[in-house]
Structures are given as C-alpha cells and as structure tokens.
Amino acid sequence: MSAARIFVPADAAALSVGAHEVARAVRAEVERRELDVELVRTGSRGLFWLEPLVELEAPEGRIGFGSLTPDDVPALFDDEVHPKALGRVEELPWLARQERVTFARCGVIDPLDLEDYERHGGLGGLRRALELTPAEIVEAVTESGLRGRGGAGFPAGIKWRTAAATEADARYVVCNADEGDSGTFADRMLMEGDPFLLIEGMVIAGIAIGARQGVIYLRSEYPHAHRKLARALALARAEGLLGASVLGSGQAFDIELRLGAGAYICGEETSLLESLEGKRGQVRAKPPLPAIAGLFGRPTIVHNVLTLAAVPTILAGGAEFYRAFGTGRSRGTMPIQLAGNVRHGGLIELPFGLTLREIVEDYGGGTRTGRPVRAVQVGGPLGAYWPEALFDTPLDYEAFAERGGMVGHGGVVVFDDTVDLARQARFAFQFCAEESCGKCTPCRIGTLRGAETIDRIIQGERVAANLALVEDLCEVLRDGSLCALGGLTPVPVESAIRHFPEDFERAATREAVHGEAIG
Amino acid sequence: MTDWDVGAAFEVVQQHRQKGGLLGALHGLLDAFGYVDPRAIPMVADVFNLTRAEVTGVVSFYKDFRTTPPGRHVLKLCRAEACQAVGCETVAQELETRLGVGADATTADDAVTVETVYCLGNCALGPAALVDGKLYGRVDAPSLLARLGR
Numbered sequence: 001m002s003a004a005r006i007f008v009p010a011d012a013a014a015l016s017v018g019a020h021e022v023a024r025a026v027r028a029e030v031e032r033r034e035l036d037v038e039l040v041r042t043g044s045r046g047l048f049w050l051e052p053l054v055e056l057e058a059p060e061g062r063i064g065f066g067s068l069t070p071d072d073v074p075a076l077f078d079d080e081v082h083p084k085a086l087g088r089v090e091e092l093p094w095l096a097r098q099e100r101v102t103f104a105r106c107g108v109i110d111p112l113d114l115e116d117y118e119r120h121g122g123l124g125g126l127r128r129a130l131e132l133t134p135a136e137i138v139e140a141v142t143e144s145g146l147r148g149r150g151g152a153g154f155p156a157g158i159k160w161r162t163a164a165a166t167e168a169d170a171r172y173v174v175c176n177a178d179e180g181d182s183g184t185f186a187d188r189m190l191m192e193g194d195p196f197l198l199i200e201g202m203v204i205a206g207i208a209i210g211a212r213q214g215v216i217y218l219r220s221e222y223p224h225a226h227r228k229l230a231r232a233l234a235l236a237r238a239e240g241l242l243g244a245s246v247l248g249s250g251q252a253f254d255i256e257l258r259l260g261a262g263a264y265i266c267g268e269e270t271s272l273l274e275s276l277e278g279k280r281g282q283v284r285a286k287p288p289l290p291a292i293a294g295l296f297g298r299p300t301i302v303h304n305v306l307t308l309a310a311v312p313t314i315l316a317g318g319a320e321f322y323r324a325f326g327t328g329r330s331r332g333t334m335p336i337q338l339a340g341n342v343r344h345g346g347l348i349e350l351p352f353g354l355t356l357r358e359i360v361e362d363y364g365g366g367t368r369t370g371r372p373v374r375a376v377q378v379g380g381p382l383g384a385y386w387p388e389a390l391f392d393t394p395l396d397y398e399a400f401a402e403r404g405g406m407v408g409h410g411g412v413v414v415f416d417d418t419v420d421l422a423r424q425a426r427f428a429f430q431f432c433a434e435e436s437c438g439k440c441t442p443c444r445i446g447t448l449r450g451a452e453t454i455d456r457i458i459q460g461e462r463v464a465a466n467l468a469l470v471e472d473l474c475e476v477l478r479d480g481s482l483c484a485l486g487g488l489t490p491v492p493v494e495s496a497i498r499h500f501p502e503d504f505e506r507a508a509t510r511e512a513v514h515g516e517a518i519g
Numbered sequence: 520m521t522d523w524d525v526g527a528a529f530e531v532v533q534q535h536r537q538k539g540g541l542l543g544a545l546h547g548l549l550d551a552f553g554y555v556d557p558r559a560i561p562m563v564a565d566v567f568n569l570t571r572a573e574v575t576g577v578v579s580f581y582k583d584f585r586t587t588p589p590g591r592h593v594l595k596l597c598r599a600e601a602c603q604a605v606g607c608e609t610v611a612q613e614l615e616t617r618l619g620v621g622a623d624a625t626t627a628d629d630a631v632t633v634e635t636v637y638c639l640g641n642c643a644l645g646p647a648a649l650v651d652g653k654l655y656g657r658v659d660a661p662s663l664l665a666r667l668g669r
Contacts, residue, residue, distance in 0.1 A: 012639075012640065012641065012654050013640070013641045013643065013644055013654075013656060015653075015654060016641050016644055016647065016654040016655050016656035017644055017656045017657065048643040048644050049643070049644075051644070179638075179640060180637065180638055181638065182597075182599030182600040182601045182602070182637065182638045182642060183599075183600060183601040183638075183642045184638075184640070184642065185640040185641065185642055185643070187640075188640040220546075220583050221595075221636055221638065221639050221640065221649075222639075222640060223649075223652055224654070258542070258543065259542070259543070259546055260542075260581075261542055261545070261546065261581030261582065261583035261584060262581055262582035262583040262636070263580065263581050263582060264637060275542060276539050277538075277539045278538075278539040278540060278541030278542055278567070278577070279541075279573075279577060280576050280577055280580040281580060281581070282580075296538065296539070337642065337643075338643065339601040339604075339642030339643045339645070340600065340601040340604035340605065340642065340643075340645070341604040341605050342643070345642070345643025345644070346643050368605065369605075377600055381599065381600060381637075411601075411642070413600050413601045413604055413642070414604060415604045416604075419604070424600070424603075427600070427603070431599075431637065435637075437580075
C-alpha cells in the first residue's frame with residue numbers, strides 16, 4: 001500500500017498567498033504525527049480565490065480544502081470534518097462546468113514527473129506524430145482549425161505549411177512565452193503546472209516543419225516559471241524526450257530557454273525574434289513573414305504557449321476531436337482568464353462561445369469589493385473596454401471583432417463602479433508610449449500626445465475639440481503603425497470614449513488631475 | 520551579489536558567447552552584480568564583436584537592465600490594469616509617501632528600490648508585487664513595508 005498523498009500547489013499565484021508556508025506546515029505535521037503521507041507539489045487548478053487550495057487523496061477522489069493558512073493544517077489530519085473542506089475538487093461547480101483540455105493536468109499532476117505526465121495521457125500526441133509523415137502532422141493541425149492563442153488568431157496550420165515548404169538549412173520553432181497582457185496568466189500556469197505539455201507540443205511542431213531547434217522566449221517577470229521550465233527541460237533531455245533522437249525515433253530536437261528583459265513589445269513576434277538575436281526589440285516590417293525568414297533569417301514558426309500546448313491533444317485525439325469544440329471559425333477550447341476586481345478569479349477553459357455575462361456573473365460572482373460591475377477590459381492593454389450593455393456578446397474571435405474588440409489572449413479584467421474610464425484611456429496611451437519600440441512615429445510620439453490630450457480633457461480644457469484630436473490621433477495610430485502596439489492602442493481609448501462618454505464629460509468638471517506625466 | 524569586478528564580469532559574459540547571446544550576458548551581469556555597470560560595455564562589445572553604441576542601445580532598450588546598483592531590497596509593484604482595478608495606484612501613492620521616493624528610484628539610505636512592472640501574472644489576486652524575487656498577492660502598503668523592514 002503506497003503512502004496517502006496530499007497535494008499543495010507550488011504555482012506562483014498560490015505561493016503569493018502563502019502556499020509555501022502551508023506546505024511547510026503539512027510537512028511538519030506529517031512528521032509530528034509520524035504519518036505515511038507523500039507531499040506532492042502541483043501547479044494550480046486556477047481557482048485562485050481558494051488558494052492555497054490543498055487536496056487530500058481519498059477513496060472517493062481528491063478532497064479540497066481552501067483557502068488554507070498554516071494554522072488550518074493540523075486539523076486536516078483529524079477525524080472531524082475540517083471547517084474549510086470543500087468536497088471533491090472535481091465537483092466544485094466552478095470546475096465541473098469547464099472542459100479542461102489543455103489544462104486537464106494542470107494542478108493535478110506533479111509538473112516535474114514525466115511518468116506522472118504519461119500516466120495522465122502525456123506523450124500520446126508525440127507518439128502518434130512519430131507514426132505520421134510531417135505533411136500528415138501539418139494536415140492534422142490545419143484540419144483541427146487551431147488558431148494562434150496569443151492574440152492575433154492566425155491559423156496555425158498555414159504557418160506550419162509555409163515554414164515547411166520554404167527551402168532552408170535550418171528552421172526554428174519559437175514559443176512566445178512573453179505573456180505581457182495584464183489580466184492573463186494562462187501561459188504562466190501551464191508552464192508551471194504542466195511544462196511537459198508545452199515541450200511535447202514544440203517537439204511535434206519541430207518534427208512537422210523539419211526543425212531541430214526550438215526556443216522558448218520567457219518574460220523575466222515570471223521567475224517561478226523560469227525555474228520550472230529549466231528543470232523540465234533538463235529532465236526531458238535526461239529522459240530522451242529531447243536530444244539527438246526524440247523517444248528513440250532518430251529525429252533530433254532540442255529546446256533552449258531564453259529570458260526577456262522587461263519589454264512588452266517583445267510579445268510581438270518580429271520584435272521577439274530581434275530580441276532573440278540579441279538586439280533591441282524593434283519590430284520588423286512584414287513581409288517577409290517569419291515563417292519564411294524569421295530567427296536568423298531562417299523559416300520560423302512563432303506560437304504562443306497555449307497554441308503549442310494544444311498540439312498534443314490534436315494529434316492524440318485527432319483533428320476532429322479538437323474541432324468538435326467551439327463555434328464558427330473559432331474552434332477548440334479557449335482558456336479564459338478572469339481577473340481584476342472579481343470575487344472568483346481564475347482560469348476558465350471552455351469551448352468558444354461563452355458570453356461575457358456568464359464569465360463575469362456566473363463564474364466571477366461579481367466584484368471583490370461588492371460594488372456593481374461597471375466595465376470589463378478583454379484582451380489585455382490593447383483590448384476594448386466593454387459596458388454592461390454589451391455583456392451578452394459571446395467570446396469568439398468574430399463576434400468580438402464585429403463589436404470593435406478582440407479576444408486577444410483571453411484575459412478578462414473586471415472593474416467596479418469606481419473606475420474612471422478617462423483615466424483608463426489615458427493609461428492606454430501612457431502604456432503604449434512607455435512600451436513603444438520607437439520605430440513608428442505615430443506610436444512613439446502620437447501616444448505621448450494622446451496622453452497629454454486626455455490630460456487636458458480631464459482638466460476640462462476644450463473637451464469637444466480635444467476629443468476630436470484624440471480621434472484624429474487614433475486614426476493615425478491605426479493606419480500608420482507597423483505592428484499591433486500602435487495599431488491597437490486606439491481600441492481601449494475609443495471604446496472608453498464610445499461606451500463611457502459621461503466619464504469624459506464628468507472629467508471636464510473635476511478639478512484635480514490624477515496620474516503623473518510621462519517623460 | 521558582489522561589487523563590480525571586471526574580471527568576474529568577463530567570466531560571466533564569456534559564458535554567453537553565442538549567436539544572439541547578448542541578452543543572456545546582460546542578465547548574467549544583472550544576476551552577479553544587481554545591475555549592468557556601464558564599465559562593462561566596452562568589454563561586452565568586444566566579446567560579441569559589436570560596437571559600444573549597439574550594446575548601449577540594447578542595455579537602454581530593456582527595462583530590466585538598470586545601470587546603477589539597486590537598494591538592498593528591490594520591490595517591483597505591478598501597475599497594470601488588473602491591479603489598477605483593485606487599487607494598486609493607492610498602494611503606490613502610500614509607498615511613495617512612506618518611502619519618500621516614487622517609482623523607479625532608490626531611497627536615500629539605499630535600503631529600497633521601487634520599480635514599476637506591468638504584470639506579474641497574478642491578476643486574480645492583485646495588487647501584486649515582487650519583493651526580492653518573491654511574489655505576493657493582495658498586497659497593501661503596510662504589508663509591503665513590513666516585508667521591507669519598515
């Protein structure tokens with residue numbers, strides 16, 4: 001009889017509210033009572049308001065307890081019902097209503113145990129891929145309808161086909177793990193909670209396009225994910241998942257882990273490639289597409305973490321299995337990240353098509369402050385602000401685009417009624433001004449002027465004329481920028497003005513100016 | 520972390536001598552000394568066969584590569600939208616009042632460097648901050664000051 005197991009997450013978010021201290025208390029209590037209990041450090045299930053969420057293995061399944069403090073730990077081993085017992089974790093309504101495909105193992109397994117990964121279905125996709133020709137793998141990914149999960153939603157199969165068809169002495173698979181959008185953490189969770197899934201996806205992509213080298217570009221703001229990935233890559237090499245002969249197939253593939261250095265723009269794929277080449281992260285003009293001339297001028301497919309992490313599922317279950325999730329041209333599942341001022345924030349993985357209202361009200365349970373929800377921003381700092389009147393919009397690429405927004409990387413940030421949309425619009429300009437790579441004039445200078453102009457509106461100076469000026473600036477930004485940073489900064493600004501005009505009028509009568517000037 | 524030492528710096532930079540290794544070399548210096556000393560630039564340029572202007576351009580492009588030594592503690596406070604929604608601006612203002620320095624500055628006694636970051640990926644448990652590399656959620660100014668020994 002093996003030891004009973006107790007699971008405590010080591011995910012950064014769980015650690016941020018004391019998971020490490022809880023784990024230490026568990027270890028001490030197990031020792032004190034001389035119990036035969038194995039402590040497993042997992043990723044997070046993504047029910048963050050319950051973190052640290054501890055799980056005990058029982059005959060009926062894994063029983064959850066949360067959110068725990070070290071003082072709650074001794075009672076876990078008593079016979080009485082624990083005051084913070086939640087019942088079977090998988091039956092918690094928040095989780096039971098989801099369809100965890102990409103995140104099926106996250107928070108469940110030991111992320112650094114390759115055997116545990118395999119026991120839970122890992123490596124099935126790669127084994128299947130090794131039976132297919134590269135062209136058949138590309139075909140499966142194309143058929144599945146998988147679109148880039150980083151924000152742009154570009155069909156993955158087309159990138160793969162292009163890169164594979166371009167003559168070259170080397171090709172690269174690059175994972176964009178520069179998850180810079182506020183309100184998003186799915187990449188981080190996955191890299192910390194199930195890193196072998198990303199590795200497996202990258203290996204399959206490498207085999208499909210004929211690349212021997214992969215690179216993960218990870219943002220430096222994720223030190224925990226960095227340590228986890230570094231260890232997972234070392235284990236993968238030791239176990240033959242990476243190296244000269246992947247799983248004994250004779251095909252070579254390895255992955256290098258690189259760290260960003262605090263530049264939001266490096267999430268843009270061409271800027272990311274410049275950064276990987278050791279340069280300033282300035283965007284490149286397209287064409288040529290990275291799939292034709294990317295890293296060091298070689299054909300390169302650049303994908304977000306979640307896109308690559310979806311690949312093993314597509315290979316293991318078949319393109320049809322994956323396609324069956326979703327709606328219209330938005331196929332598969334979308335990991336939605338619910339954040340900001342929300343009672344129940346975390347990760348929701350479901351097929352596309354859930355409405356904003358279901359996300360914010362049913363899952364989120366309203367605001368953490370208890371005040372009414374006034375706005376949500378979807379898709380990061382370049383995403384639109386949505387008013388309550390549009391909460392019935394279903395979350396899919398096309399429905400969002402029709403209403404002037406974007407799904408982006410799936411971040412949903414909730415604001416209560418104390419939010420001032422004039423200040424949020426100003427922040428959008430300020431953020432873009434700070435993070436602009438400087439290549440395009442509208443982005444480098446226009447955003448600075450934008451922030452100044454909104455300051456004037458907030459001060460009540462010639463409001464109508466200055467709003468017209470902002471509109472003008474937005475047009476120049478949209479039409480005159482090479483990349484999405486300048487091109488999409490108008491989205492949060494204009495949606496704030498369109499849906500919350502009263503904040504720009506009210507601003508006119510207010511005396512004090514908040515926020516600091518840039519420069 | 521150690522004081523600036525050109526020999527030690529050269530050792531660090533050498534380890535990253537590969538195609539596209541410049542950012543890695545600068546991160547290496549950051550880890551070793553806490554900052555990228557401008558005195559390292561000619562040496563780095565030499566190792567990577569770049570001009571000093573090119574290396575300076577890279578150092579100044581990325582926020583991580585601070586060029587002066589940080590305080591004994593480094594506090595990185597998230598000021599992005601999800602943390603704004605739960606009051607990070609109030610936290611920032613209170614810190615400024617208590618510490619006497621604003622964002623991206625070090626206190627006069629060299630005890631604390633406060634830096635702004637945009638997103639630590641802890642957006643459901645904001646406001647979030649990294650204190651000496653350790654992540655904290657649902658922070659307020661008093662709890663952060665306590666962690667900084669203030």
